[in-house]
Amino acid sequence: MDVNGKLTDTTVLVVDDEPASRYALGTVLRRAGHQVVAVADGRQALAELDVRLRKGSLPDVALVDVNLPDMSGFELCRRLKERPHMATLPVVHFSALRVPPADRCPGLDTGAEAYLTVPAEPEEIEAAVRAAVRAARLRADDQALVRRLKLLSETIVTIQSARSLHELADAAADGAARLLGSPAAVFVLDQDDELYRGLSRERTSLALPDEGAHRDVAGLLRRLTRGQSGVRITTVPTPLWPTGFFRPGVEHDARLTLVLTQDGKVPVCVATPTRGQRRVDPENEALLAQLAQATALAAEPLLMYQVERHVALTLQHSFLPRPHQLPELPGVDIAVRYEPASQETEIGGDFYAALRVGDGVLTAVGDVVGHSLEAATVMVELRHALRAYCLTESDPAALADRLDRLLQHYHADVTATVCLALIDPATGRTRVANAGHIPPLILGDDGSAEYVKASGPLLGVGLPHPPPTELVLEPTDRLLMVTDGLIETRGTDLTVSMEHLRAAAGGALPGLEALCDTLLACFGRDREDDVALLALSLAN
Structure with missing residues (x-):
């Protein structure tokens, strides 16, 4: 999107059997900053989309003529919406014929976003494309958020069922990695300064940092949470963050989400690599904050049990x-x-x-x-x-x-x-x-x-x-x-x-x-x- 709020770097699939019409639409769209892929009928459109799907680069929107030689534009839209990996592609129907409103309904019923009568002003064409793409992106964002919230909920359930602090940290790290699509580490530092560490699943099979790195993390957590209440999110630069927690031998700045347990004594930390990114995603921060708080709450009974277990073992060993x-x-x-x-x-x-x-x-x-x-x-x-x-x-x-x-x-x-x-x-x-x-x-x-x-x-x-x-x-x-x-x-x-x-x-x-x-x-x-x-x- 440019400074004027216009969409740029979008790809538009134009499906029209009239070469002159394809050229006119393509010219308007290219002048507006879009890339254009033009085909002449429904079968060519499906074949083009199959190729692009395999490459992982579907167009952002399809402009489809209602009257195609091999199938109607409505039928093409129906076929697209039936394919799971193409169902989210927004479709805008157009026609050079003036069609009564009732005859436009089949297009909307099959999932199309809008209906244009051409020829139309360039601004109207651009507005229809812009609206369709924005609506599709909003839907995709909403669906992605729902998926991530579901994943967060599943992770919290797994965390709450953990039977030990090690199991708890592993479950939280795995959930953080799935939420963000990147490596993650989770640390719980108990009152005796013993550090319980969990690493995301793909990381645990590789070489792990040495004891010195763990001592550095423990000291860092104590300093960062001293006098803290609530959730604190901060970035620790590479010189201060030990190498190897996210990838073997690779240095990373670390984005830390820190929270104390309810008694305010035990720090819980969810750590992810920043990869040199300056901008912070507020949605990611909010999800990690919820994950860290849930981990701290789940750690409470395990810490209490740890004390009880120590007392019980002391009793048994003493008698x-x-x-x-x-x-x-x-x-x-x-x-x-x-x-x-x-x-x-x-x-x-x-x-x-x-x-x-x-x-x-x-x-x-x-x-x-x-x-x-x-x-x-x-x-x-x-x-x-x-x-x-x-x-x-x-x-x-x-x-x-x-x-x-x-x-x-x-x-x-x-x-x-x-x-x-x-x-x-x-x-x-x-x-x-x-x-x-x-x-x-x-x-x-x-x-x-x-x-x-x-x-x-x-x-x-x-x-x-x-x-x-x-x-x-x-x-x-x-x-x-x-x-x-x-x-x-x-x-x-x-x-x-x-x-x-x-x-x-x-x-x-x-x-x-x-x-x-x-x-x-x-x-x-x-x-x-x-x-x-x-x-x-x-x-x-």
């Missing part, structure tokens, strides 16, 4: 003894493992215990149902209660009953599973009480692996527990107790997973440590639940 902290248990050898769930899932209430009870040893592995700080807290209560009850009671079934009553009294809406085994190291006599848990697995030195036939109701439901199951542990046997987090997989029946565990344990190398290491290597990676293991054998 679960490390292998070197286990009490002296004469007559038995024990190995234990505890692995928290992956970062994308909530902390649970898994625990183990190994206690001296008179001349025997009581081992326990349990799991408080649920995933939260509350589950971890109840786990601590159960473990402490078990230690206290063992001072006056050693029967596993009686201990299960007492733990059941504790849950009913203090945590009526909580249930738990636990497996208890009382071992006499001198004789190998073992008594097992199982409250809704995976039963112990007895591994022989011949490679055999059999589950103890012991079962009973969950803790917290108020049902009586059956007498303990008795067996004799041989000096060469290993007794294995695990929580279901080791093997449970969504969509897989637990009995199938238990068979997988039995096969893997039976094929493990000798020794308790080797057994635990083998099982964690087979099952324990990226689990959705905590994992607790306890392996025991009679001391030689």
